[in-house]
Amino acid sequence: MKPHQPFETWIFDEHLSPEEQQRLTEHLRQCESCRALQQKWFEARGALQEKSMAAPRAGFVQRWKSSLVERKEREQRKQAWRVFWIFSGVASGVLVGVLVFFLTRFSMAEWLKLSVEVIHQFLGLTSSLGGILSAWMQLTPIPLHLFVSLLFLLSLLGLIVLWFVVLSRTFRKGEERSYEH
Incomplete structure (x- = not known):
């Protein structure tokens, strides 16, 4: 010591x-x-x-806030890409696992038979829907056709407008939050 x-x-x-x-x-x-x-x-x-603290250069706070917004947006984009790649990887892994499982369980002839059955069922469904639509068109008057079509189009338009409103509000709130911090 x-x-x-x-x-x-x-x-x-x-x-x-x-x-x-x-x-x-x-x-x-x-x-x-x-x-x-x-x-x-x-x-x-x-x-x-x-000694007193050194004063920052003029405009420091504004530069820092704007760079903070940019850094947060950049980090959010990186995070979104990470999530995308993780989910893509998981989905690809599950798809490969399912394919391997089914490829080992069925022969090529069974695959072809299953494919033909799925196509046949799909065509039967579309044919049935076409028949239902054709029967409906023949049994109902034309003004009802126009009313239902107009109602469908207005509903679709309303959903699109609602989607744009929600998106714009979401972006506006995100911008307000980024300026607050």
Whole structure:
């Protein structure tokens, strides 16, 4: 242990016990080296306390806020891409797993038979829907056709307008939040 320890450390400590403070004072009476160290510490601490904080350049806050918005948007885009790639990877893995499972369970002939059945069912469904639509057109008067068609188109238009309104409000709220921070 150095002869000046723990006194050199205590010089920099502002929270000494009364006993430690008394021992330090006694040591400082006898040790020129530690007194010089304490004097330099008091001068340095005083100089640091006298100095004021440097003022930022003009426009700093505005530059910082605008760069914060840009950094947040960039981070959100990165996060969106990460989520996209994670979900894409998971979906691809599940698809490959399902394909491997089914390829190992069925022969090529069974695959062809299943494909033909699915196509046949799809064509039967579209034919049935066409028949239902044709029967409806023949059994109902033309004004009812026009009314239902107009109602369908207005509903579709209403959904599109609602979608745009929700999107614009969402973007507006996002911009307001980014300016608040």
